Amino acid sequence: MRSTDKQTKAYDFKTRDIKVLKKLLPYLLKMRVRVILATLFLIAAKFANVAVPVVLKEIVDSLDQTNLLLILPLGLLFAYGALRLASSLFNELRDAIFARVRYHAMHLIALGVFKHLHTLDLSFHLDRRIGGITRDIDRGTQSVSTLLSIFVFNIIPSFFEICLVIGILWLNYDIF
Numbered sequence: 795m796r797s798t799d800k801q802t803k804a805y806d807f808k809t810r811d812i813k814v815l816k817k818l819l820p821y822l823l824k825m826r827v828r829v830i831l832a833t834l835f836l837i838a839a840k841f842a843n844v845a846v847p848v849v850l851k852e853i854v855d856s857l858d859q860t861n862l863l864l865i866l867p868l869g870l871l872f873a874y875g876a877l878r879l880a881s882s883l884f885n886e887l888r889d890a891i892f893a894r895v896r897y898h899a900m901h902l903i904a905l906g907v908f909k910h911l912h913t914l915d916l917s918f919h920l921d922r923r924i925g926g927i928t929r930d931i932d933r934g935t936q937s938v939s940t941l942l943s944i945f946v947f948n949i950i951p952s953f954f955e956i957c958l959v960i961g962i963l964w965l966n967y968d969i970f
Contacts, residue, residue: 818899818938818941818942821898821899821902821903822895822899822942822946824898824899824902825894825895825898828891828892828894828895829892829895831891832888832891832892832895832946835884835885835887835888835891836884836885836888836947836950836951836954837954838880838884839880839881839882839883839884839885839888839951840951840954840955840958841958842877842878842880842881842884843877843881843955844955844958844959844962845877846874846877846878846881848962849870849873849874849877850874852870853867853870853871853874856870888947889947892946892947895942896939896942896943897939899938899939899942900935900936900938900939903934903935903938904931904932904934904935907931907934908931911927
C-alpha cells in the first residue's frame with residue numbers, strides 16, 4: 795500500500811512540474827524575439843561544441859599522412875581553437891540575451907503576486923506577518939528564474955546535444 799502512495803506522489807510531482815512550466819510559457823512568449831535569438835545562440839553553441847571532437851579527429855588523422863603540408867594541420871588546429879571559442883562565445887551571448895527575458899518574467903510574476911496581496915481584505919494583513927510573505931515572494935521569483943534557466947539552458951540543450959552526437963555516430967559507424 796505504501797509503494798502505491800509513493801508512486802502516486804511521484805506522479806503528482808511530475809504533473810505539477812509540467813503545469814508550472816505551462817504557466818511559465820506565456821511569460822516567455824511575451825519576449826519571443828529574445829527567446830528565439832537566445833535559442834539560436836544555444837543551437838550554434840551546441841553545434842560548435844559537438845564539432846570540436848570531430849575537428850580534433852581530423853587533426854590527428856591528418857598528422858598520420860606522410861606527404862603532408864604543414865599548413866593543413868595548422869589550419870585544422872586554428873579551426874579547433876575557433877570552434878572552442880565559438881562555443882564559449884555563443885553560450886555567453888545566449889546568457890546575455892536571455893537575462894532580460896528571465897528578469898522580465900520574474901518582474902511580472904512578482905507584480906502579479908503583489909497585486910493579489912493588495913486585493914486581499916484587511917483581516918488577512920492584520921493576522922499575517924507581511925515581512926515573511928515578501929521573503930517568500932522573493933524566494934518564489936528566484937525559483938522561477940532558476941527553473942527557467944535549468945529548463946531552457948540545461949534540459950533542452952542536453953537533449954539536443956545527445957541527438958547531435960547520436961546522429962554523428964549513426965552516420966560514421968555501422969550498427970552491426
